[in-house]
Amino acid sequence: MGKYDDMTQEDFKKHLHRVLADQSANDMLLVPGVYEILAEHFNNAVLESWEAEREIEKELREMT
Numbered sequence: 001m002g003k004y005d006d007m008t009q010e011d012f013k014k015h016l017h018r019v020l021a022d023q024s025a026n027d028m029l030l031v032p033g034v035y036e037i038l039a040e041h042f043n044n045a046v047l048e049s050w051e052a053e054r055e056i057e058k059e060l061r062e063m064t
Contacts, residue, residue: 020028029035039046 005037
């Protein structure tokens with residue numbers, strides 16, 4: 001019997017969450033392939049964030 005044979009998928013998931021909780025977003029983006037997956041998944045949110053930032057900058061420029 002192997003050392004980890006009695007580990008369930010739930011056990012693995014619980015401990016993965018613990019490990020990830022100690023990581024920063026920058027650390028996670030360094031994992032090969034993660035950046036590409038997250039960039040595609042959050043594409044629209046990133047574009048909306050960028051647009052909102054530009055709008056705020058424009059409004060600030062117009063106030064001065």
